[in-house]
Amino acid sequence: MAMAALRHAIARLLALLLPALAVLVGVATLVFLLLHLAPGDPVETMLGERASAADRAALREALGLDAPLPVQYLRYLRDLAHFDLGLSLHTREPVAATILERLPYTAILAVAALVCALVLALPLGLYGALRAGGLAETLTSVAAVLGMSLPSFVLGPLLMMVFAVWLGWLPIAAPGTVAGLVLPALTLGLALAALLARMVRATVREVLAEDYIRAARARGLSEARVLWRHALANAALPLLTVVGMQLGALLGGAVITEIVFGWPGLGALTIEAIQRRDYPLVQACVLVVSVSYVAINLATDALYGLCDPRTRTG
Amino acid sequence: MALAFVLGWAVIALLHPLFLPEATRVHLDALFRAPAATAWLGTDELGRSIAQRVLAGAALSCGIAVVAVAVSLLLGTAIGVLAAWTGGLVDTALARLIDVFMAFPDILLAIALAGVLGPGTGNVLIALGAVGWVGFARLARAQTFALKTREHVAVARALGVPPPAIVLRHVLPLAAAPLVVEASFALAAMIVAEAGLSFLGLGAQPPTPSWGSMIRQAMQYLLIAPHMLIGPCAALMSIAVSANLLGDRLRDRWQIKA
Numbered sequence: 418m419a420m421a422a423l424r425h426a427i428a429r430l431l432a433l434l435l436p437a438l439a440v441l442v443g444v445a446t447l448v449f450l451l452l453h454l455a456p457g458d459p460v461e462t463m464l465g466e467r468a469s470a471a472d473r474a475a476l477r478e479a480l481g482l483d484a485p486l487p488v489q490y491l492r493y494l495r496d497l498a499h500f501d502l503g504l505s506l507h508t509r510e511p512v513a514a515t516i517l518e519r520l521p522y523t524a525i526l527a528v529a530a531l532v533c534a535l536v537l538a539l540p541l542g543l544y545g546a547l548r549a550g551g552l553a554e555t556l557t558s559v560a561a562v563l564g565m566s567l568p569s570f571v572l573g574p575l576l577m578m579v580f581a582v583w584l585g586w587l588p589i590a591a592p593g594t595v596a597g598l599v600l601p602a603l604t605l606g607l608a609l610a611a612l613l614a615r616m617v618r619a620t621v622r623e624v625l626a627e628d629y630i631r632a633a634r635a636r637g638l639s640e641a642r643v644l645w646r647h648a649l650a651n652a653a654l655p656l657l658t659v660v661g662m663q664l665g666a667l668l669g670g671a672v673i674t675e676i677v678f679g680w681p682g683l684g685a686l687t688i689e690a691i692q693r694r695d696y697p698l699v700q701a702c703v704l705v706v707s708v709s710y711v712a713i714n715l716a717t718d719a720l721y722g723l724c725d726p727r728t729r730t731g
Numbered sequence: 732m733a734l735a736f737v738l739g740w741a742v743i744a745l746l747h748p749l750f751l752p753e754a755t756r757v758h759l760d761a762l763f764r765a766p767a768a769t770a771w772l773g774t775d776e777l778g779r780s781i782a783q784r785v786l787a788g789a790a791l792s793c794g795i796a797v798v799a800v801a802v803s804l805l806l807g808t809a810i811g812v813l814a815a816w817t818g819g820l821v822d823t824a825l826a827r828l829i830d831v832f833m834a835f836p837d838i839l840l841a842i843a844l845a846g847v848l849g850p851g852t853g854n855v856l857i858a859l860g861a862v863g864w865v866g867f868a869r870l871a872r873a874q875t876f877a878l879k880t881r882e883h884v885a886v887a888r889a890l891g892v893p894p895p896a897i898v899l900r901h902v903l904p905l906a907a908a909p910l911v912v913e914a915s916f917a918l919a920a921m922i923v924a925e926a927g928l929s930f931l932g933l934g935a936q937p938p939t940p941s942w943g944s945m946i947r948q949a950m951q952y953l954l955i956a957p958h959m960l961i962g963p964c965a966a967l968m969s970i971a972v973s974a975n976l977l978g979d980r981l982r983d984r985w986q987i988k989a
Contacts, residue, residue: 439827440827440830440831440834441834443827443828443830443831443834444831444834444835446831447831447832447835448843451843451844451847452847562972562975562976562979563968563972565919565975566919566923566968566971566972566974566975567968567971568923568926568927568967568971570926570927570930570943570946570947571946571964571967571968574946574949574950574953574960574964575960575964577950577953578953578957578960582953582954582957589953665836666836668836668839669835669836669837669838669839670836670838672838672839672842673838673927673930673931676930676931677950687839687842687843688842688846688931691842691843691846691847691933692846696847699843699846699847703835703839703840703843706836706839707834707835707836707839710834710835710836711834
């Protein structure tokens with residue numbers, strides 16, 4: 418009995434992981450092709466145009482760039498499997514170490530943005546669901562369109578202008594501090610907040626029309642309990658999916674937000690690497706963000722299974 | 732209203748040669764002027780009129796976005812229809828390819844591509860097209876799958892109409908509405924993405940005016956000349972909001988789900 422259950426769990430896990438692994442190999446391949454088929458020679462960038470042919474050949478060999486492309490590709494996959502992301506062309510330090518140094522900043526920013534979004538979206542969405550056609554409804558609709566259309570490099574400077582320059586409440590840019598986190602998190606989180614508020618409003622309103630809500634009310638439960646225990650709990654699933662999907666988009670959006678506020682995360686690192694033509698570092702940054710994206714989507718799927726008994730098979 | 736805004740910017744973009752000379756003329760005696768009657772959005776760090784630069788920048792921002800959407804639409808639809816129509820191994824391979832592209836946050840892939848290719852308008856176009864086709868391909872594939880089994884398609888097949896003709900005359904016209912809606916949203920996204928790349932210094936190079944690079948300039952002088960921010964931000968917002976609203980309206984009118 419227990420064996421069968423275990424085997425079932427493993428099979429389910431594999432069914433979830435294998436397609437994700439295939440996508441990851443595809444992602445790694447695409448990133449490899451992206452950088453190796455690009456014009457421009459990293460050796461020339463590193464040594465300058467006046468380097469001797471012998472020096473160039475030596476460096477090319479040292480970097481493994483003299484091998485044919487398929488060989489380079491296989492080496493790259495082998496190194497990846499060992500979590501070896503190579504050395505930075507600029508600092509000659511392991512790329513993985515540099516990335517680990519910067520990753521927490523992006524993670525903190527993304528989580529803070531998510532918290533911002535939820536804190537704003539839940540009350541606004543709930544209010545909108547309870548009062549049809551009210552101020553909250555107009556507000557969320559307008560905010561949703563604005564949020565979708567307002568990129569971080571517009572919203573960020575505008576928030577900076579209002580809260581840092583005019584009101585003077587927050588620093589313009591204070592990388593790595595709590596006060597310095599507020600504006601970037603708001604910039605990144607507002608669009609998500611608008612989207613979530615609209616979601617919450619729509620799903621809660623739908624749920625409130627269900628029979629079990631009427632039953633709960635008929636049993637004399639308090640309105641707060643009906644809302645919390647029955648309406649929100651059932652609205653949580655679609656919300657979770659959207660949050661999962663958007664968290665990945667948040668990682669992408671973080672690139673520009675980090676540049677706007679000088680926040681020292683992975684996004685800023687990617688741009689620095691691009692400017693220095695540090696190809697291994699660019700490759701690794703893009704790879705790490707994409708892998709996180711795939712991992713988050715996978716985790717969302719798995720969580721969905723845990724939260725909704727109906728999606729459990731067998 | 733939304734349509735009027737989109738069309739208005741299109742007209743401005745077409746008229747851009749009228750604004751360009753003034754937009755790049757340097758006035759060293761009029762740096763950082765606040766908005767006034769002569770320059771109603773003020774002047775920038777080289778004394779150039781911001782209003783003129785915003786109008787001239789429309790050509791680049793809207794032009795690139797329109798071309799990128801057109802390329803994405805054609806390429807994506809072709810790939811999506813091909814996948815669904817042929818089915819089998821071709822479909823599996825193309826579907827996996829779509830999955831791989833979906834695993835990248837759009838803007839990151841565009842940034843990496845534009846960064847590797849080097850700054851410049853043509854490379855921005857390549858980067859945006861390389862990212863943009865995916866959404867259309869997914870949509871076209873799903874639409875074609877649904878339409879493939881319709882009766883009129885079966886009849887056309889039985890009558891011996893060649894497959895390209897069936898696709899062009901009997902499948903694409905029915906799949907067009909959702910694709911047009913998607914194109915409207917994509918237009919907003921592309922305008923924002925182009926500005927984002929310019930903001931990062933990966934797009935058009937100075938002195939060519941573009942909204943993204945103007946916002947970047949404005950940020951550097953935020954403390955002494957905050958008015959520099961207003962023009963390009965308002966322009967970008969107005970067109971992105973209108974294109975998104977246009978997409979919303981079309982979706983409601985044609986009653987397309989999702």
